[in-house]
Amino acid sequence: MLDQTRTTSASGPRPLTRVDLLLANEEAAREYLLSFCWPDGSPYCPRCGHEKVYNLSNGKRMRCASCKYTFQPFSGRWINNGALSCSDWLALTRMFEREASVHEITESLGLSYNTVYKALTAMRFAILAHALDANQLISPETGLDGYLKGNRLTGGPKDMRMDTIPVYGIIQRGKLAFIDLVPGFQAETVFHFHMNFRLSMVRSGNLVYTDRYKDYDGLIFCGNDTLPYHVIRKQEKQPQLDETNSEFWQYAQSRCAVSAVSPASGSPCISRNWSSVSTIAAARSSRR
Numbered sequence: 001m002l003d004q005t006r007t008t009s010a011s012g013p014r015p016l017t018r019v020d021l022l023l024a025n026e027e028a029a030r031e032y033l034l035s036f037c038w039p040d041g042s043p044y045c046p047r048c049g050h051e052k053v054y055n056l057s058n059g060k061r062m063r064c065a066s067c068k069y070t071f072q073p074f075s076g077r078w079i080n081n082g083a084l085s086c087s088d089w090l091a092l093t094r095m096f097e098r099e100a101s102v103h104e105i106t107e108s109l110g111l112s113y114n115t116v117y118k119a120l121t122a123m124r125f126a127i128l129a130h131a132l133d134a135n136q137l138i139s140p141e142t143g144l145d146g147y148l149k150g151n152r153l154t155g156g157p158k159d160m161r162m163d164t165i166p167v168y169g170i171i172q173r174g175k176l177a178f179i180d181l182v183p184g185f186q187a188e189t190v191f192h193f194h195m196n197f198r199l200s201m202v203r204s205g206n207l208v209y210t211d212r213y214k215d216y217d218g219l220i221f222c223g224n225d226t227l228p229y230h231v232i233r234k235q236e237k238q239p240q241l242d243e244t245n246s247e248f249w250q251y252a253q254s255r256c257a258v259s260a261v262s263p264a265s266g267s268p269c270i271s272r273n274w275s276s277v278s279t280i281a282a283a284r285s286s287r288r
């Protein structure tokens with residue numbers, strides 16, 4: 001999280017925060033982001049992990065002593081997608097945390113719509129890549145692997161896949177909520193359970209969720225226009241998620257209503273607490 005600690009300023013009407021100072025100074029912003037890449041200060045090769053690297057051109061580029069790969073400090077990391085300055089990344093991250101829209105960020109930072117859209121996509125992937133089941137989440141099962149070529153984000157698959165809609169299961173335990181990709185499940189499977197096994201199902205826009213299923217408090221997916229929504233019957237029993245209406249569920253519903261769920265991925269991506277800057281800077285974009 002960006003440190004909002006106020007730094008004293010003698011002249012300005014408002015004391016400058018540390019973030020203000022970083023946003024105004026590209027070199028300081030770069031140092032700040034680099035501190036997340038190599039916390040102990042020793043660089044290593046992003047390709048083979050070897051720790052002996054040579055500095056080329058004032059530390060802006062390096063070469064691995066083992067595999068001879070030439071790289072720069074952000075090579076192989078999410079932040080390396082797009083051509084934003086470090087100050088831009090920080091400004092963008094701050095607006096992302098404040099849930100600004102692509103249009104608002106575009107206007108505020110004077111960047112192109114596509115640049116901002118791609119950077120936000122990189123942030124969302126960086127957050128997703130930190131999940132314990134990241135390998136599953138960014139895989140052919142969700143279709144999200146189609147957005148990556150090696151460790152680079154591409155514009156996404158040319159044709160949106162209509163045949164595979166992943167289903168997620170929600171488990172709430174105390175103050176925690178877990179969202180799992182349910183292996184082997186597709187939206188069609190849930191429709192089948194609704195029609196043949198009376199699993200309660202609610203549609204809200206393209207978002208569909210169900211009553212309790214096995215260990216899950218509910219199943220959830222983001223549908224597309226190919227699904228037979230007309231077969232969804234109104235049932236007397238409210239889905240458990242609505243019945244308990246937990247803090248998490250209220251939050252999740254408000255997020256889904258705002259973002260209408262990412263249109264291309266079919267994945268409700270809900271994340272409450274994260275450290276965006278360290279995630280985007282330090283996370284290696286290659287999947288482990």
Ligand SMILES: [Zn+2]
Pocket residue numbers: 045046047048049050064065066067068069
């Ligand atoms: Zn190497």
